[in-house]
Amino acid sequence: MVVDAHNLRSEVRWSCARCEVSAGQIDDRPSPLPLTWTTSEGLAYCLSCSRARAADEAMELLPETITGEARAKLRRKALIRFEISRSPDSANRVIASACRTSTMAVAAVRDEIDIPLSTGVAPADN
Ligand SMILES: [Zn+2]
Helix, strand or coil: CCCCCCCCCEECEEECCCCCCEEECCCCCCEECCCCCEEECCEEECHHHHHHHHHHHHHHHCCCCCCHHHHHHHHHHHHHHHHHHHCCCCCHHHHHHHCCCCHHHHHHHHHCCCCCCCCCCCCCCC
16 A cells, blocks of 8 residues: 555545444545545544544533533534634635534634633632
């Protein structure tokens, strides 16, 4: 197998490490990672799992004191953030529809994209 300078892998069949969905050419020729997929530590993830992983990762960083509505809001924000960094050139409405949110919400996240996800809440120390 030829690996080019950019280390782009080709596989006959890509399988998502999380949901096991697979993608590939009909004629079984090796193809590069599908555009919408991401790789992490040598594993490939389909678009929906990539999104879920981005949101899950953000959730893991949150203190347990953040629950319910606030948590759901931050999860949605993480998703928008992932979608923007995945395709920064996409119009806000495209990202909004991918994340099932409003263009206003996308615009707001774009405005603060360089600011790390911050809860502003100190962990409870009882
Ligand atoms: Zn998947």
